[in-house]
Amino acid sequence: MPQLTNEERQFLIDLANEARRRAYVPYSNYPVGAALRTKSGKVFTGVNVENAAYPTTMCAERTAVFTAVTAGEKEFEVIAVATENGGSPCGSCRQVLAEFGLDTVVLIADGDGKLIQETTVRDLLPGAFTPEHLVKK
Ligand code: THU
Numbered sequence: 001m002p003q004l005t006n007e008e009r010q011f012l013i014d015l016a017n018e019a020r021r022r023a024y025v026p027y028s029n030y031p032v033g034a035a036l037r038t039k040s041g042k043v044f045t046g047v048n049v050e051n052a053a054y055p056t057t058m059c060a061e062r063t064a065v066f067t068a069v070t071a072g073e074k075e076f077e078v079i080a081v082a083t084e085n086g087g088s089p090c091g092s093c094r095q096v097l098a099e100f101g102l103d104t105v106v107l108i109a110d111g112d113g114k115l116i117q118e119t120t121v122r123d124l125l126p127g128a129f130t131p132e133h134l135v136k137k
Contacts, residue, residue: 004078004105009118012037012080013109015045016060018062020082020111023047023060032060033082036068039075044068061093065100078105086116087122097121 012035027050034046046064050057057095061081068076079097081089086108089097097104102122109115120126 003102008078009080009107009115010113011077012043012117013082013107013113016055016080016082016109017111018114019045019060019064020048026048026050027052027054027057030087034060034064034079036061036064036079037077038068038073039077040073042068042071044073051101059090059093061089062096065096069107074100076100076104078107080107080109082109082111082113084111086110086114086115087089091125094121095128098125098130102128102130 015035016033019035020031022032022054023033025031025048032048036044044059044064044067046067048057048060061079062110088108098121104121106119106121106124107115107119
């Protein structure tokens with residue numbers, strides 16, 4: 001697990017909270033922001049983007065991951081997720097994060113920028129189904 005400084009943690013949490021302002025949340029009014037740092041040191045943000053057809057909504061964490069992958073980045077170190085009340089990543093986002101590594105650190109923060117929980121994808125998704133399970137014998 002990478003050792004993060006408090007400055008690094010706060011930088012990502014603040015970026016995630018700034019991104020929250022750009023969330024498109026006319027239905028839930030629950031903006032979520034994510035800031036994902038790659039092993040190469042780049043940072044990608046994401047917000048939740050809702051839709052009148054509710055299940056079509058995309059979460060902030062997956063928006064950040066897909067944006068990073070689109071940019072050619074697949075190795076992640078840490079993701080900060082910010083919500084008003086320190087909400088935890090949903091199951092689908094945990095699964096998408098697991099695809100790219102169980103050791104990714106997850107910083108869960110609230111709307112004041114306070115770190116509520118520091119964990120890993122491994123701890124958030126025990127027994128994850130990963131790409132290794134698809135390797136043919
Ligand atoms: N949401 C996220 O963006 N990330 C999560 O991990 C949990 C839920 C969004 C989806 C929806 O726009 C709103 O929060 C309420 O569920």
